[in-house]
Amino acid sequence: MKGDIKKIREGYYEKADLTETLSGIPIKEIYRPEDINNIEYHRDIGDPGQYPYTRGIYPNMFRGRFWTRREVCGFGTPADTNKRLLQQIEMGVTGLNVIVDMPTRFGVDVEHPLAKGEVGATGVPLTSLRDMEVLTKGIPIKDVSFSLISSSCVAPIVLSQYIIVAKRAGIDISGLRGTIQSDTLSTRFCGMGDATPPDLALKITGDIIEFCSRYMPLWYPINVNMYDLRETGISAPQELGFGFANAIAYIEEVLGRGLNIDDFAPRFAFYCSSHIDFFEEIAKLRAARRMWAKILKDRFKAKNPKSWKFRFGIHTAGCSLVAKQPINNIIRVTIEALAAVLAGVQSLHCCSYDEPIALPNETTQKIAIRTQQIIAYETGAAATADPLGGSYYIETLTNKIEEEAWKILKKIDDMGGAIEAIKNKWIEKEIEKEALRYQRSIENGKRIVVGVNAFVEEEEEKELEIRPHKYSFEAERRHINNVKRLKQERDKERLERAIENLRKEALKGRNHNLIPAIIDAVEAYATTDEIIGTIRECFGYSYDPFNINKSPF
Amino acid sequence: MNTEKRIRILLAKVGLDGHDRGLKIISVLLRDEGFEVINLGPFQTAETIINVVEQEDVDVIGLSIHGEEYRIYVPRIIELMKEKGLNDRGFILGGVLPPEDIPELKRIGVDEIFISGTPIKEIKRKIIELVKEKGR
Numbered sequence: 002m003k004g005d006i007k008k009i010r011e012g013y014y015e016k017a018d019l020t021e022t023l024s025g026i027p028i029k030e031i032y033r034p035e036d037i038n039n040i041e042y043h044r045d046i047g048d049p050g051q052y053p054y055t056r057g058i059y060p061n062m063f064r065g066r067f068w069t070r071r072e073v074c075g076f077g078t079p080a081d082t083n084k085r086l087l088q089q090i091e092m093g094v095t096g097l098n099v100i101v102d103m104p105t106r107f108g109v110d111v112e113h114p115l116a117k118g119e120v121g122a123t124g125v126p127l128t129s130l131r132d133m134e135v136l137t138k139g140i141p142i143k144d145v146s147f148s149l150i151s152s153s154c155v156a157p158i159v160l161s162q163y164i165i166v167a168k169r170a171g172i173d174i175s176g177l178r179g180t181i182q183s184d185t186l187s188t189r190f191c192g193m194g195d196a197t198p199p200d201l202a203l204k205i206t207g208d209i210i211e212f213c214s215r216y217m218p219l220w221y222p223i224n225v226n227m228y229d230l231r232e233t234g235i236s237a238p239q240e241l242g243f244g245f246a247n248a249i250a251y252i253e254e255v256l257g258r259g260l261n262i263d264d265f266a267p268r269f270a271f272y273c274s275s276h277i278d279f280f281e282e283i284a285k286l287r288a289a290r291r292m293w294a295k296i297l298k299d300r301f302k303a304k305n306p307k308s309w310k311f312r313f314g315i316h317t318a319g320c321s322l323v324a325k326q327p328i329n330n331i332i333r334v335t336i337e338a339l340a341a342v343l344a345g346v347q348s349l350h351c352c353s354y355d356e357p358i359a360l361p362n363e364t365t366q367k368i369a370i371r372t373q374q375i376i377a378y379e380t381g382a383a384a385t386a387d388p389l390g391g392s393y394y395i396e397t398l399t400n401k402i403e404e405e406a407w408k409i410l411k412k413i414d415d416m417g418g419a420i421e422a423i424k425n426k427w428i429e430k431e432i433e434k435e436a437l438r439y440q441r442s443i444e445n446g447k448r449i450v451v452g453v454n455a456f457v458e459e460e461e462e463k464e465l466e467i468r469p470h471k472y473s474f475e476a477e478r479r480h481i482n483n484v485k486r487l488k489q490e491r492d493k494e495r496l497e498r499a500i501e502n503l504r505k506e507a508l509k510g511r512n513h514n515l516i517p518a519i520i521d522a523v524e525a526y527a528t529t530d531e532i533i534g535t536i537r538e539c540f541g542y543s544y545d546p547f548n549i550n551k552s553p554f
Numbered sequence: 555m556n557t558e559k560r561i562r563i564l565l566a567k568v569g570l571d572g573h574d575r576g577l578k579i580i581s582v583l584l585r586d587e588g589f590e591v592i593n594l595g596p597f598q599t600a601e602t603i604i605n606v607v608e609q610e611d612v613d614v615i616g617l618s619i620h621g622e623e624y625r626i627y628v629p630r631i632i633e634l635m636k637e638k639g640l641n642d643r644g645f646i647l648g649g650v651l652p653p654e655d656i657p658e659l660k661r662i663g664v665d666e667i668f669i670s671g672t673p674i675k676e677i678k679r680k681i682i683e684l685v686k687e688k689g690r
Contacts, residue, residue, distance in 0.1 A: 324669040357669075
C-alpha cells in the first residue's frame with residue numbers, strides 16, 4: 002500500500018515530457034499566430050479542391066463521397082480468400098483489397114524449395130488465371146473497386162489475370178475501377194532485392210502505366226508504396242522524400258516513352274502510412290498534397306489540374322501495434338484511422354488488433370471495419386473538409402515536414418535520382434539509421450509504448466479472447482495439387498507458343514510494351530513464375546530469382 | 555563480459571519472408587550489449603544455418619519470425635541439431651508468433667521465444683543464462 006501511495010502521488014504530478022514528434026521534430030509548448038505569419042492562404046494552403054491542395058483534393062471532400070473502406074485480405078487458397086471477401090462485403094466494406102502470397106510475389110514455383118510453408122501463408126496464391134477466376138467468383142467486378150497488392154515484378158501478370166476474367170465476363174475493361182499496386186522499386190526495401198532488379202522493375206511499372214493510360218482510364222496503374230517504406234522504420238519526412246523519389250523515377254520512365262505528363266499523371270495514386278503520432282501524420286499528408294502539386298506543376302509542367310492531385314490510400318501502421326496486451330491495438334488503430342480521415346484520405350485499411358500475432362481472423366477484421374464505420378457515421382469527423390486547417394500547430398508542422406522532405410528529395414536528385422540512391426545503398430543506410438534511432442528511444446525509455454516499456458503486466462502472454470488465424474498445411478497441399486493438375490490439363494502447344502511469343506517480344510527492347518504478350522501467356526494458363534522467369538531471362542537475369550529452379554521451356 | 559569469451563550468436567530469417575527490420579535492429583542492439591553477432595540475412599534454410607553454426611562455432615541460433623515459416627523450419631533445424639550433435643547450442647526465436655504455439659515450440663526444443671516488444675535487456679539476460687545452462 003505504501004508503494005501505491007507514492008506511485009499515485011508521483012503520477013498526479015507527472016508531466017508530459019515528450020517534446021518531439023515521432024520523427025524527432027521538436028515541439029514547442031505553444032504555437033501562436035506568428036509561427037505561421039509567413040503563410041499566404043491562397044498561395045500555400047488554398048481552399049479544398051484548389052491548388053496546391055493542402056486542404057484536400059476535392060472542394061467538398063467527404064460531403065461529395067466518403068473514403069473507400071477496404072480491408073487487406075489474402076490467405077489459404079483462392080477459394081478461402083474469396084469466401085472472406087464475400088464476408089467483408091456483407092460486413093460493409095465499399096472496396097476490396099487483396100494481397101498475394103510470397104511465392105506469387107517473388108514469382109517462384111509453388112514447389113520451390115524456399116516456398117515451403119509460404120503458399121497461402123501471408124497472402125493468396127495467384128499462380129495462374131484459374132486462381133483469379135476462383136478469387137473473383139460471385140464478386141461483381143464490373144461495379145466494385147478492386148485493389149490488387151502485388152507490388153513486385155509480377156504485378157503485370159496479376160493485372161492481366163484480372164483483365165482476362167473481366168473480358169470473359171463481357172465487361173469492357175475501360176470501365177474497370179481499382180488499383181494495381183505496381184511500385185516495384187519499393188519492394189527492394191522489403192527484402193525483395195534480387196527479385197526486383199531496378200532496371201527491370203522500372204520497365205515493368207512503365208509498361209503497366211503506359212498500357213492502362215491507353216486502355217483502362219478509370220484504373221490506377223500505380224500506387225506508390227510509401228506505406229511499406231515507412232514500415233521499415235523511417236520517419237514521416239523520409240516517407241515522403243523516398244516515396245516521391247520513386248514516383249519521379251516512374252514518371253521519367255514513362256515520359257521517356259513519348260507520353261505526355263497529362264496522359265498518365267491523373268491516374269497516379271499513393272499508399273501511405275498513418276502512424277501513431279496523430280498531428281504529425283495529418284501534417285505529413287497535408288504536406289504531401291502540397292509537394293506533389295508543386296512537383297507536377299513546376300517540375301513536370303503538367304497542365305491538367307487532375308495531374309496535380311495527390312490521391313492516397315492509408316494503411317494504419319502495422320509496426321505501431323504490439324503483441325503485449327494486444328486488445329489495446331484497437332485504440333491505436335482508431336487514432337491512426339481518425340488521423341487519416343482528418344487528413345482527407347481516399348481509401349482506408351485499418352489494421353486488425355491481432356496483427357502482431359497472426360493474420361487477422363474474421364472477428365478482428367470485423368472490428369477494423371466497424372472502426373471505420375464509427376468514424377464515418379458517428380464522430381462527425383467527415384462532415385467538413387480539413388477540419389484542422391488553420392491550426393497554428395498543424396500548419397507549422399505541415400511546413401516543417403514539407404521542408405524536411407524537400408531536403409531529402411534534393412539529396413536524392415543530386416545523386417542522380419532514386420535508382421542511383423538505391424544502387425549506392427544510400428536509402429538503405431538511411432533506413433537502418435532511422436529504424437535504430439526509433440528502437441533505441443524505446444529501449445532507453447525516452448518513448449513510451451504502453452504494455453511494452455510502461456504499464457507492463459506481470460502476467461503476460463495471456464490468452465487472446467479470440468483464436469488467432471492458423472496457417473493451413475491442408476490449403477497449401479490443395480493449392481499445390483491444383484497447380485499440378487493445371488499443368489497436366491493445359492494445352493501445351495498453346496502454352497509454348499505463348500511463351501515463345503513473350504520471349505520474342507521481351508527481346509525487342511526496354512521500351513517495347515510487354516502487357517499484350519503477358520495477357521496472351523496468362524490466357525494460355527502460363528503460371529506467374531513461368532511468365533516472370535521468361536521475362537527475367539530476356540533481360541539477363543536468372544529464371545529463378547534465387548537461381549535454384551531452371552526454366553522448363 | 556570483457557574478460558570472458560564473447561557469446562557468438564547467429565541471426566537469420568528463413569523462407570521467403572523478407573521483413574528484415576527486426577533482424578537488422580536486433581543485430582545492432584545485441585552487438586551493443588557485447589555479443590558477437592553473425593547476421594545471415596533473410597532467405598536462409600535449415601541447412602545453410604546449420605552449416606554456419608558448425609563452421610563458426612556459434613553458441614546461439616536466433617531466428618526472426620514474421621510469417622508462418624517457423625512451422626516448417628523450426629522442427630527441421632532441431633532435427634539437424636540433434637543429428638549433428640549440436641545440443642549444447644541455444645536456439646531462440648523472436649518476432650510475430652501466436653502465444654498459443656509457444657508451449658509446443660518449447661516442447662520440441664526451442665529454448666526461448668521473445669515476442670515483439672520484449673526489451674533488449676531481458677533478451678540479453680536470458681541469452682546469458684541459456685548459454686550458461688548449456689555449459690558453453
